[in-house]
Amino acid sequence: MLETHLRKRLEHQEILLMTHIVLGYPSFEDCYRIVEAMVAGGVDLMELQIPFSEPIADGPVILMANQQALAAGATVARCLEFADRVCREFPIPFLFMSYYNILFKFGVDAFAAAMADRGVRGAIVPDLPPEEGADYLAAMDRRELAPIFIYSPNTRPERLARIATVARGFVYCVARKGVTGADTRFSAHLEDYLRRCRAATALPLAVGFGVKDRSDVEFLTGKGDIAVIGTQTIRIIETQGIGAVTPFIRGLRP
Amino acid sequence: MLETHLRKRLEHQEILLMTHIVLGYPSFEDCYRIVEAMVAGGVDLMELQIPFSEPIADGPVILMANQQALAAGATVARCLEFADRVCREFPIPFLFMSYYNILFKFGVDAFAAAMADRGVRGAIVPDLPPEEGADYLAAMDRRELAPIFIYSPNTRPERLARIATVARGFVYCVARKGVTGADTRFSAHLEDYLRRCRAATALPLAVGFGVKDRSDVEFLTGKGDIAVIGTQTIRIIETQGIGAVTPFIRGLRP
């Protein structure tokens, strides 16, 4: 199970790193090379985003990546193929990230089965609150896959607790209001919020939205368990090429 | 008095000819030459139109002439000067034709005085029905000037009679509905109408709107007393020059 795996890693690392790529952007070949580079850099787990035409919770950078991947011909089938390969070849856990329509059109149960088949360990579906996810929860549960849910600074205490009852693997704590890719002020405010998250669940906490560099990761160390680096790696690849990925990741932790 | 003069001429001519010019169009100099040419051709009396910016009862040809005369600088003062000269130099009666605002702004009484002064014998004011013309009638009457009124095919019998009581000189019978310059079908219908006019007034009848050539004049002979040639002479001057005026007028009667 994902949680067990993460706990084990946490015995050796004060904080884990999770990165994110959009499948098919800039191409599936490049995606493979990026995964390779990230693993070489020492990431602990990765989100593979299946592109969707309406990525409502994503900011401009990831949004554009979604569109370009689709324009270049990315399909769900090719994303599954890709996941199959990286799960076999790399020793870290991979998660799918996508919007609910991708799962819904595939068939939620069939999708969970396909994930299990290919060794994908869990999924993040930002537009699927637990209340809408009964089928999904059942299907994931049946295959011991982790449905990753989200905490936000706006989530009320009783809701944090309720979400904790269905979440598996870890909880993804959105560091601030807004979409992916915008700047986050890492502040006392954030510390407070993470304390509330910690109180609500025994699961490891991933912290995302706006983690850019080593000082951000340092800030999170001791407060969260996983630092999520999303948009920043896309920016680095776009400006400095895939060759810059490994040193970037490596540089995030001391 | 105008009527007496006309009756005298009618002893020698079965039908009289009245022509029309717009003062200042194309220029006052040309107007003088046109009057000269018309008198040479044998016209019996003439309308001198003082141009107005809103000649509501005139068709496109005379309308344009009004505008161009004004654009070239025609003023009421220059029109009076012109009238003064032609009345002195030519042996036929001249009438003013204009819209009421010209008289009104000048002062109706002053205008009548100016006419009398210069020897103009009467006036046609197509937008001044007798009901609106008490001042005008009084002023004209005081100077034995002829206020020429209009009959139309739409004028009801009792109104024909009423107009007859204030009209002097002659009555202008509009041959048809419409503005100046459009074609008129000279028909039994017209004959009928003129019979009604004749019955309503003892004054000579002028017939206007659409008289173009000798056959029109022949048709009118015996039915009316004066054939009015308006737009047609402007057309002839525009297409054939002032030189064509005398032969044209001469050719209208046998």
Added chain:
Amino acid sequence: MNDRGYYSGFGGMFIPEILSTTFDQLIAAFRAARSDPAFWREYEAIMSTYSCRPTPLTFAENLTRHFGGARIYVKREDLNHTGAHKANNVMGQGLLVKRMGKTRVIAETGAGQHGVATATMAAKFGFECTIYMGEVDVERQRPNVFWMERLGAKVVAVRTGTRILKDAINEAFRDWVTNMDSTHYVLGTACGPHPFPEMVTYFQSIIGREARRQILEREGKLPVRVYACVGGGSNAMGLFSGFLDDPVQLVGVEAAGRGLASGAHAVRLSSPDASVGVAQGYKTYFLQNRDGQMKETHSVAAGLDYVGVSPILSQFKEIGRARFEAATDREVVDALAFTIRKEGLIPALESAHAFVQAFKEAPLLDPADAIIINQSGRGDKDIFTVADAFGDPAWQQFIIDKAERYRA
């Protein structure tokens, strides 16, 4: 001789003889209709089912707060079908045309508003329709021409005179003297020969009747002043009609264009450039020269760009029953922008003249008092003019791109 529609010496019927019978019929038909209580009911019924009457009286809360004086109400003639008070007049005359058994209507138009309204009425009643419009106006008001044509009207571009509203009126009269048997001339404002000033006022009086009732309901008392822009004077007469017997100040606002001193304006009731004259069939104040030739006029609002004015308003001026002010193009565009921003209302450029004056006076009035501004029409029809007044570069680029595509 019987009544010829004089108001302290203004008005009258200066019409070509050929129309005398037509006017007799029209006067008779109008008198009969007016004294038939069923007629007004029929009129109200059509205005409430085909247009949106009664139009609302909107309390302009934000403007009131901003100016800190009188409580400002706006009478919403912009919500009429076709977007202006012109609908009131054309539907009324349309009912008369049916009574007279005529089958064709003609009209002049300046802004295009009255042309669209007439063409609409003609479509609804199944009349043939020809609209006369100065060539200059055809060019600047093309959207309205487009809709008139879609409505089945023939739009004739008038190329004579100054090629604007007054020339279109002349041309309509020329049509009428030719086709009076089949045709009624739907004059668009409270001008022209009797009975038009009275008749148009009668139909537009629905504005004032409603406004009076509405303000009494809302405020429990009469307004201290009411404001209307003055082109020909129909929307002003419409609003004023409701308050003639009341202690209410009537304020008419004319178009001062580029300023009274510039000569480029349309101020007839409070400018030395105007004097009493007779044209287009009636006696009133005209912008004319010493000889009586009409002058060119100017206003950013095409519907106010006219040389004459209702003889009834000339009377009101003479006897002091109404006060007349003027607003410049610049003031008008500013008041328009401010009203849009503050209240979400988009008055027509014409109507914005009334807003200018009300804005000047509201702060000086008692906060317990109410005033009414007549929003005679809606301003989205004016986008080509307003966008130019604002000099909006994005709009210009849009037009340039559009043109590019048409050229291709």
Added chain:
Amino acid sequence: MNDRGYYSGFGGMFIPEILSTTFDQLIAAFRAARSDPAFWREYEAIMSTYSCRPTPLTFAENLTRHFGGARIYVKREDLNHTGAHKANNVMGQGLLVKRMGKTRVIAETGAGQHGVATATMAAKFGFECTIYMGEVDVERQRPNVFWMERLGAKVVAVRTGTRILKDAINEAFRDWVTNMDSTHYVLGTACGPHPFPEMVTYFQSIIGREARRQILEREGKLPVRVYACVGGGSNAMGLFSGFLDDPVQLVGVEAAGRGLASGAHAVRLSSPDASVGVAQGYKTYFLQNRDGQMKETHSVAAGLDYVGVSPILSQFKEIGRARFEAATDREVVDALAFTIRKEGLIPALESAHAFVQAFKEAPLLDPADAIIINQSGRGDKDIFTVADAFGDPAWQQFIIDKAERYRA
């Protein structure tokens, strides 16, 4: 967990976690307002003083005669302030925003109609306002952008996705997840996550309530069928709401664009190109491919050019409570031209879809029966599109001349 707005399995709330509290507040505020009788009264009061409600129900005498079947009535939402039924929804949500104490509103817009309506409401209520609009729509609906800016709104051209309505909705959500504390998202149609479908329907139900009362007054009986165009579904739901418990056929008309076979259309409820999916926060029929990626849509009417549709209409389709038809661009332009010519009414291109279907069916119905067509908006906003559809050369020349002057 409590009610999440499902209609036979359509609807729901597929929202990012960060909005959960915002939606809880919104649902609570809406529930409270709806169960407070003073709220609806306040709503009706503002709609009758700021807009022109009740809007008339116009008997289309000429169309009725022409088709020789059912008596055709037209519900005149075009006479609303800002020119469409969108006003009903925005004013209602505006009142809620005041109740919730928020100070800023955002909205998506396609045709621009909802954007103008929202910007108007924001000006009136003194809210800050940002409007998201696909870049393609910004280009084709420039006049509306101009007015939104004059109304004080910030208009953001959305350059992502297909750069039309659905992308504007996504972008509005992105704003909302950032600014939910100060900001309310005024969704423009009966789509999106709960409570929007229910809430927008509630405000738009004023159309159907009035129409039912009006037709009973006029005809003494119910209509046999009522017709509305279907974009997101708000005007249709508004009209239908009045007749849900009656034996009245509800007919929704979608945009068949260049024809169902062409793929260039926006038919979600009666086309094999559509299937059930979840996007933009709710479950309904979407035009999407097998993977669940949304397709491009097309309609001559920008307001119908949308991939999703109200979940309540999906339910009506599923349970057979409404019938759905489609009209092609060509049919729409023809019906528009015919309606203008015959009745002097200028429906919006969106609304003209409903006219197409009514014209097909009216001749087959009993002359003693009545039908109602919802004229959801006025068509003069569409002049750039309509002039192109008619290929009017004079209009093109006008634009070319105008561009020439801007270039100079």
